[in-house]
Amino acid sequence: MRKLLLLFTVPVLPFSLATEYLYARTGVLKDLFVPVLGLLALFLVSLGAPEAGGLLKFLAVVTSLVYTLRLLVVEELLGWVFMYYLSVAPLAWLKPEQMLMYLVAFLFPLSALTFLLLHLKRLAGTAHARAVSGTAEYMPVWSFLTFTALIASLAVAPAYTFFALYNVVASYGLPLALLILLEWVLWNWSGFKLFSAVLFGRPREDFRYEDVGSELAFPIFFLLLVVFILPLF
Amino acid sequence: MVGLLPLLPIISAVTVVFLKEEKRVRRVSNAFALATFLLSLYLLLTALAGGEGVYAFTAFLSFRLDALSALMSAIVSFISLVVHFYAGRYMQDEPGYARFYALLDLTVSAILLTVTAEHLLLLFTGWSLTGTFLYFLLTHNYGRRPAVRYGLWTLVIQRLGDAFLLVALLLLAEGFGSYELTGLFERIEQEGEQKRLLLELAGTFVVLSAFAKSAQVPFHLWLPYTMEGPTPVSALMHAGIVNAGGFIVNRFAPVYAFAEVGLHLAFLVGLVTAVLGALLMLVQPDVKKALGYSTVGQMGYMMMEAGLGAFALAVYHLFAHGVFKATLFMSSGTVIHEARKDPNIPEDEIYKFFVERELPPLKLPWYFFALITVLVPFGLVVFAHLAAGVDAFKYQGAVVLLFFGWITGAQTVFSIYRYGAKSPVKTLLFVLASFTVVILGYVFIGHSFERFLYPDQELIKRIYLNAEIDPLIFELQILLLTAVAVAGWFYVYYAYESKEVIIEKLRERYALLYRLLARELYFKEFYEKVGELLTTLGRRTDELFRGLVR
Numbered sequence: 179m180r181k182l183l184l185l186f187t188v189p190v191l192p193f194s195l196a197t198e199y200l201y202a203r204t205g206v207l208k209d210l211f212v213p214v215l216g217l218l219a220l221f222l223v224s225l226g227a228p229e230a231g232g233l234l235k236f237l238a239v240v241t242s243l244v245y246t247l248r249l250l251v252v253e254e255l256l257g258w259v260f261m262y263y264l265s266v267a268p269l270a271w272l273k274p275e276q277m278l279m280y281l282v283a284f285l286f287p288l289s290a291l292t293f294l295l296l297h298l299k300r301l302a303g304t305a306h307a308r309a310v311s312g313t314a315e316y317m318p319v320w321s322f323l324t325f326t327a328l329i330a331s332l333a334v335a336p337a338y339t340f341f342a343l344y345n346v347v348a349s350y351g352l353p354l355a356l357l358i359l360l361e362w363v364l365w366n367w368s369g370f371k372l373f374s375a376v377l378f379g380r381p382r383e384d385f386r387y388e389d390v391g392s393e394l395a396f397p398i399f400f401l402l403l404v405v406f407i408l409p410l411f
Numbered sequence: 412m413v414g415l416l417p418l419l420p421i422i423s424a425v426t427v428v429f430l431k432e433e434k435r436v437r438r439v440s441n442a443f444a445l446a447t448f449l450l451s452l453y454l455l456l457t458a459l460a461g462g463e464g465v466y467a468f469t470a471f472l473s474f475r476l477d478a479l480s481a482l483m484s485a486i487v488s489f490i491s492l493v494v495h496f497y498a499g500r501y502m503q504d505e506p507g508y509a510r511f512y513a514l515l516d517l518t519v520s521a522i523l524l525t526v527t528a529e530h531l532l533l534l535f536t537g538w539s540l541t542g543t544f545l546y547f548l549l550t551h552n553y554g555r556r557p558a559v560r561y562g563l564w565t566l567v568i569q570r571l572g573d574a575f576l577l578v579a580l581l582l583l584a585e586g587f588g589s590y591e592l593t594g595l596f597e598r599i600e601q602e603g604e605q606k607r608l609l610l611e612l613a614g615t616f617v618v619l620s621a622f623a624k625s626a627q628v629p630f631h632l633w634l635p636y637t638m639e640g641p642t643p644v645s646a647l648m649h650a651g652i653v654n655a656g657g658f659i660v661n662r663f664a665p666v667y668a669f670a671e672v673g674l675h676l677a678f679l680v681g682l683v684t685a686v687l688g689a690l691l692m693l694v695q696p697d698v699k700k701a702l703g704y705s706t707v708g709q710m711g712y713m714m715m716e717a718g719l720g721a722f723a724l725a726v727y728h729l730f731a732h733g734v735f736k737a738t739l740f741m742s743s744g745t746v747i748h749e750a751r752k753d754p755n756i757p758e759d760e761i762y763k764f765f766v767e768r769e770l771p772p773l774k775l776p777w778y779f780f781a782l783i784t785v786l787v788p789f790g791l792v793v794f795a796h797l798a799a800g801v802d803a804f805k806y807q808g809a810v811v812l813l814f815f816g817w818i819t820g821a822q823t824v825f826s827i828y829r830y831g832a833k834s835p836v837k838t839l840l841f842v843l844a845s846f847t848v849v850i851l852g853y854v855f856i857g858h859s860f861e862r863f864l865y866p867d868q869e870l871i872k873r874i875y876l877n878a879e880i881d882p883l884i885f886e887l888q889i890l891l892l893t894a895v896a897v898a899g900w901f902y903v904y905y906a907y908e909s910k911e912v913i914i915e916k917l918r919e920r921y922a923l924l925y926r927l928l929a930r931e932l933y934f935k936e937f938y939e940k941v942g943e944l945l946t947t948l949g950r951r952t953d954e955l956f957r958g959l960v961r
Binding site: 195198199202244247248249250251312314329334335336340341344347348352355356359360362363364366367370371374377378379380409410 | 469471472532535536539540543546550553554556559562563566567570571574577578581582584585612945946948949950952953956959960
């Protein structure tokens with residue numbers, strides 16, 4: 179039962195379709211779907227590391243590849259976070275004995291990103307990438323934190339996510355390593371492309387830019403600092 | 412002490428973002444850049460005195476001081492210092508002054524981290540962060556759409572290079588059981604012969620990552636297209652960051668004592684890049700873009716040198732090119748400014764040759780120039796090698812370099828014959844004098860670099876031997892290249908005799924070649940097509956799965 183639940187929370191095909199179905203129908207909770215899903219997964223993994231056979235590992239790689247391709251056409255920022263979770267989380271099945279640390283590594287920056295995007299959604303009424311642009315000029319703190327969270331999420335060294343992903347990649351042979359690293363390049367491409375459109379470009383005159391307050395900025399800053407400092411030791 | 416090198420620019424970056432006055436930002440950042448440079452000089456002196464070693468704070472945070480890291484640190488911090496001082500005035504009154512300096516410092520820190528790292532993943536961290544910070548520097552003028560667009564291209568190419576390097580590091584670390592360079596090199600020395608296939612793979616991936624960082628074909632387009640960034644960034648990029656490719660091949664030199672595929676690939680791709688870079692440079696109407704392609708060509712030459720086994724020469728090349736190119740970039744603004752003041756193009760001999768297709772009159776017989784063109788450079792190149800005590804004919808690599816030195820020198824002298832001059836003998840003497848200095852410098856300094864960077868002559872000998880190809884193919888190559896060069900000279904002579912710059916028979920083919928080059932061989936369209944294909948694939952997959960969830 180625990181493993182079955184894990185297949186929905188650290189989703190692999192076809193279970194990921196059910197997770198997607200649920201995501202599309204959670205209404206208000208949709209925005210917090212990734213942190214909630216991640217926490218649930220963490221709770222389940224903390225009860226004991228699951229086991230994964232060859233078929234499950236194969237499905238994990240296929241799932242990751244499918245959602246990586248889908249990631250390239252997402253234009254809604256919170257939707258991107260969800261789709262990215264579906265691309266990156268299945269790879270945890272490749273090394274189930276380290277699933278807990280892998281999920282923790284990605285959940286930290288992805289949750290930070292979610293809360294930052296919720297701030298944007300509150301201002302713009304939507305988190306669509308085309309709705310806002312030029313935040314770097316008028317919301318420098320938000321922009322700095324968002325890009326830092328993005329970099330950490332995208333497993334850019336020296337973020338802890340990079341080492342978590344590296345551990346998985348290092349456990350397998352050259353072909354799989356190449357495939358996962360190609361996915362990594364595509365994650366970076368889609369992430370930077372989407373968020374660049376929001377942060378850069380000409381600021382909109384009809385938009386009321388409002389930077390994040392210290393009550394959100396400080397916790398997120400320290401959270402991200404931990405993500406970057408941890409690997410040094 | 413060596414760990415301080417990447418730390419100083421980080422402290423500077425963190426400090427300047429809290430400063431409000433532009434003057435203070437500039438002073439603080441410049442002071443840290445100067446301190447970094449002085450420290451790198453001290454470390455270079457320490458390395459010259461034989462004080463090499465490894466300094467570890469933690470397993471991951473470990474740094475190495477050796478000849479290569481000390482020399483590269485000195486080069487990088489020197490270029491960084493010059494760029495810092497230049498940027499002070501250039502960036503004045505630009506928005507985001509402190510942000511620019513912070514990013515500049517962080518980029519320099521990432522490069523220094525790469526060159527001083529002892530732990531493989533620390534090296535990768537520096538390598539990868541360089542690309543990330545470069546993206547932010549290139550998008551500094553984020554209101555300009557091309558800056559953001561081509562910044563993204565740069566990032567993707569850099570990430571591809573990162574992926575290649577990570578594969579190489581993974582193969583080496585898992586194959587030899589060490590994440591520290593010192594331990595890794597020792598084990599390669601002991602077990603290299605038994606693990607040749609692994610080393611061939613790792614060596615190839617290292618070279619592939621160098622291609623992405625050093626803008627080799629087909630990964631070259633990011634370099635000439637990122638001219639929207641501020642000029643100091645262009646200077647740093649062309650004089651510092653692109654050199655990382657040459658560094659990484661040198662860093663993993665012991666791998667190439669047992670691997671040859673990577674070397675051959677480096678030679679081939681370097682050769683193609685050198686030729687294409689030079690050709691594409693000629694047709695660029697934009698000064699900065701022409702400089703961009705010139706860098707591509709130079710990086711090709713550098714990669715070719717590495718592919719021939721002349722690793723130390725590649726380091727000297729990247730240093731010399733870095734200094735020259737930084738100067739050119741920082742002067743480009745003045746040139747453009749002057750050109751804007753005076754719309755008239757000076758109608759000198761070069762203008763007449765290219766625009767009015769008018770050949771200059773010759774004051775001396777053509778065979779005088781022809782003989783000088785062929786014999787003098789050859790004599791100089793051979794003399795320089797003999798004077799430096801380099802056995803020019805011992806290894807294929809040295810022969811190829813000698814050959815290229817000769818052809819390049821002949822071409823330089825030849826251009827004087829083509830253009831003519833008001834006083835051809837005087838001009839010729841100037842060209843010959845400067846050519847002598849360059850060749851002697853190239854051979855002598857290159858040779859000194861080799862003795863400093865690779866005191867173990869056995870290692871460099873093995874690399875030279877691994878870079879060699881079948882003697883028959885090698886000789887055929889040399890003959891073919893000679894035939895091409897000589898055919899070119901004959902063509903010019905024939906064109907001169909028939910009083911036409913482009914002879915009638917070749918006019919259509921020339922036009923086709925020009926069109927191809929003017930469109931940059933459609934590489935940009937190729938990149939866009941790959942992007943479109945991936946997006947289409949993503950869209951189709953998305954539609955399919957959305958249909959399933961509905």
